[in-house]
Amino acid sequence: MAPYINAKPAQLSGGQMQRVGIARAVSMSPEVLLFDEPTSALDPEMVDGVLDSMRALAHTGLTMILVTHEMAFARDISDHVVFMDQGVIAEEGTAEQIFENPQEERTKTFLKRYLNRV
Known part of the structure; x- marks a missing residue:
């Protein structure tokens, strides 16, 4: 710059x-x-x-x-990820937990749409 x-x-x-x-x-x-x-x-x-x-x-x-x-x-x-849905915490954990092994259906749906991975 x-x-x-x-x-x-x-x-x-x-x-x-x-x-x-x-x-x-x-x-x-x-x-x-x-x-x-x-x-x-x-x-x-x-x-x-x-x-x-x-x-x-x-x-x-x-x-x-x-x-x-x-x-x-x-x-x-990220070291820590918080996934929010409609202003409420839906799931949180390490980046690996959230992106590689999400537990909540809403998180899975979102990541499938945006990462095409879950």
Whole structure:
């Protein structure tokens, strides 16, 4: 992002703006970062850049609470997963438990639809 240090927001893509927002948040040395669908409004070609930035943060050990429909990403970086349905916790456990061996029918249905795996 260094080449864009003097750029105005209107000169940045959605993905670039998201990465700048993440960098700003991290610069404050938070204990926890909250993300609410950080890729939902992005052009599909910009999603990977934002996910790569978040993946790098996850590898530093920073605690992140993430609301996402990016199931493969959630599976890959999560220590703990909470699957919610209609605002209620339907199932929770490790990423392996939820993605590889879900117990609740609602979780199985959702994952089958989004991962084509269960």
